[in-house]
Amino acid sequence: MSVLLKLTNVAVYVGDTCLLEPMSLELKQGEPLTILGQTGSGKSLLAQAIMGLLPDGLTVSGEIETFGKVMTIEERQALWGREMVMLPQEPWHSLDPLMKGVDQVKEVYRFVRGNSAETSLAMAEDDLGQVGLVGNGHKRPDELSGGMAQRLAITAATAGGAHVILADEPTKGLDVSRRDGIVQLLQARSNLGSLLTITHDVSVARQLGGLLLVMKEGCLVEKGEAANLLDSPQDPYTRELIAAEPSAWSDIAPPIRRASSHDLLVADKLTLERGGRVLFEGLSFTIKQGEVVGIVGDSGCGKSSLGDALLNLLPVSAGKLTRFHKNAKPYQWLKLYQDPPSAFSSSVSLGQLLDDLVLLHDIDKARIAPLMTKLKLPAGILERNCLSVSGGELQRFAILRALLLDPVFLFADEPTSRLDPITAKEVTQLLVELATEANCAVLLVSHDPDLIQRTCHQVIAL
Template sequence: MNVLLKLTNVAVYVGDTCLLEPISLSLNQGQPLTILGQTGSGKSLLAQAIMGLLPADLRVSGEIEVFGEVMALEERQALWGREMVMLPQEPWHSLDPLMKGVDQVKEVYQFVREKDVQEALALANDDLRYVGLEGNGHKRPDELSGGMAQRLAITAATAGGAHVILADEPTKGLDVSRRDGIVQLLQARSNLGSLLTITHDVTVARQLGGVLLVIKKGRLVEQGEATQILDFPQDNYTRELIAAEPCAWSDMAPTIRNNSAEDILTADNLRLERGGRTLFDGLSFSIKRGEVVGIVGDSGCGKSSLGDALLDLLPISAGKLTRINKAAKPHQWLKLYQDPPSAFSASVSLGQLLDDLVTLHGIDKARIAPLMSRLSLPQGILTRNCLAVSGGELQRFAILRALLLDPVFLFADEPTSRLDPITAKEVTTLLVELASDAGCAVLLVSHDAALLQKTCHQVIAI
């Protein structure tokens, strides 16, 4: 069995502080390798070290061997696209915001695989059809849902035919059918090479099979065959990850303290159209103070668009929408974005963003530290910008920022899609408690029917 990638005592440091303890592994041809662990555990640092994408203030030690040769940083970077490719955790970081989706895939076939224009276009359309984006190739990334953009990014990245594919959280934000389709696509694309996948999704790790590594806080705690580890975990942390899947949660929907609580929002026969297509029609419901309402449906069905319409960010096409709580200030009707980078400026630190929020709204700074602790956010991230933290950390920071504004209505668009099961349960519990304690209505979008069943008073299917 050919070894395509071999790591010997690879570690990552910032200054003298070890962020990722030494790890040794081999990625064999045709044998998938999966790294499972909590958000911020160091999984993405390992992938960045392999590819040569670590931030300038981090350094790597140990040996990285590719195709039988120990390679320096510049040598590995020369393999990008044709022999090695990394699927980034955030699709927006790898897509051209001004280019149609089909053209982004076509370019890879044209300039990496050296296909003529017509064949490249045909292959690109075939790929988009395979991942459920048929009819959406003419759209720019900002015109796609988060899940659709993720599928486009994966399709473009794998079109070059690289033998070593590193996939960083490739299925986050996807419904079950799309998640399974992406796993199958990655397996097919890595058929002649091999696949290293970083995930916090236990189901994905089980589907991929092969070799599994479990990492906690930068340290390898368990390694072996995926089936053996997931069926018979030896480490308490691995058991905790498995037990934190939503299907194992107890019912946590809060009791609405006042059974006669007033409606905060009503929708009557809503219809919404986008891009000449009707997303939904005849949708009616009401939401009370302190109520948790779930929205479920496949990627691209209009879940995010519905939430935006309720916040008056999108016009409705027909029907009547009434926001009843007139005492609330505009900034108390809030949205947690599915892709948090789209809600932050990279030009300043996260700490500066918090300082601006405190100054603008007269917030008591003493509230920040307890909330950061509750959301498992280290103080150190406040010195970094939004591009220098993990996707999960940024999502939790977005929740921190929202909570500081005392929302009366919070549209949470896939708020746990970037979080591992343990942190996802903690964050979901916090949102549910917010609804109960502060009388805040929470509109919760998720692809996970089990999560909604355990947390919501009502579920709207689109």
């Protein structure tokens, strides 16, 4: 069994500070390797170091051997697309915002694989059909849901036939059926090479099998065959990670006092269309102050669109929406985005963004530090911009920014999709506490029915 990728004492530094402790591993042909761990543990840094994509200011030490040869960054970059490919954590960073999805996949078959235009189009359409995007190939990325954009990015990235595939959180934001389909697609695409997957999803790690590495805070804590390690974990952190899966939670939503709780929003026979397609019709429900309401359904069924309509970001096609909180400011009806990079400017630091918020809304700056501690956000991230922190850290920062505005209604669109199970449980509990303590209604979208069932007072199924 040939070794396609070999790392010897690879470490990542910012200045003299070690972010990723020296690590050695081998990726063998036909043997999947999965790295499981908490948000911010250094998993993505390792993948970026392998590809030669580390952000400015970070350095790497150790040897990276690819296809039997120790290569420089430039030599590894020359293999992109044909021999090595990385699926980024954020699909928006890898897709052309102005090009139809089918054309983005077609171009790979046409210019990387060298097929004819007609054959490339047929193969692209077939690929999109395999990942549930039939009829959506003509859309631009901004016209797709977050889960659909993720599937498009994976399809385009793997179309070049690379032998080494590095997949960074490839299933985040996907419902269970789509998640399993993506795992099977990656397994099929890597059958002639090998697959290195970064994930915080224990179910994905179990499904992929092969060798499993568990990381925490830049260190390797446990290593072994996936099935054996997950069934009999030795390290306390691994056991904690497995126990934090939503299926193992107890119910965390406290009872609300419905008799004394006032209606905040009433939806009467709503119909919503998007892109000429009816997403749902005749939908009625009431949301009370302090209530946590869950929305479940397959990717692309209209969960995010419903939340946007409740915030007046999308018009409803029919029916009536009534809001009862007359004293709330417009900015207190808030949204936590599924893809947090779309909600932040990369031209300034996160600290500057907070300073602007404090100045604009006259917020007590002393509130920031306790909330950062509660959300496990290190003070150092305030010096970086949104592209220089992990996806999980950025999502927690988005929650921090929302909490500072004292929302009366918070639409949380997959707020834990980038977080490891331990942090996801803590963040979900924080949102539930917000609903209780601040009498704020929370509309929670998730593809995980176990999370919704154990968290919400009522559930809307689409």
